[in-house]
Amino acid sequence: MGDIAGKVDQAYEDKTVADLADAPVEALQGVSEGDAQKLKDAFNIKTVRDLGTNKYFLWAQAITKLAD
Structure with a gap:
């Protein structure tokens, strides 16, 4: 994911991954x-x-990866 701070709102940029x-x-x-x-x-x-x-998001992600 690299730059996690770039994927969250500014208020959360200094938070730990947990x-x-x-x-x-x-x-x-x-x-x-x-x-x-x-x-x-x-x-x-x-x-x-x-x-x-x-589970629905994980299933969709797995199907998409298999399709690629």
Whole structure:
């Protein structure tokens, strides 16, 4: 991932990777509070860790890698 600070909002740039994993999903650049609410409503995703370990996202990623 290289520059992790470039992938999170400024308020989270000085956090450890462990802290980022448990940060709210809107800590990721480009994810708004509204987007975060939709992820919570649809998949009960509240944190970056939840997003990164969500089975549907992992399945989609695996299918895409196999297709490539």
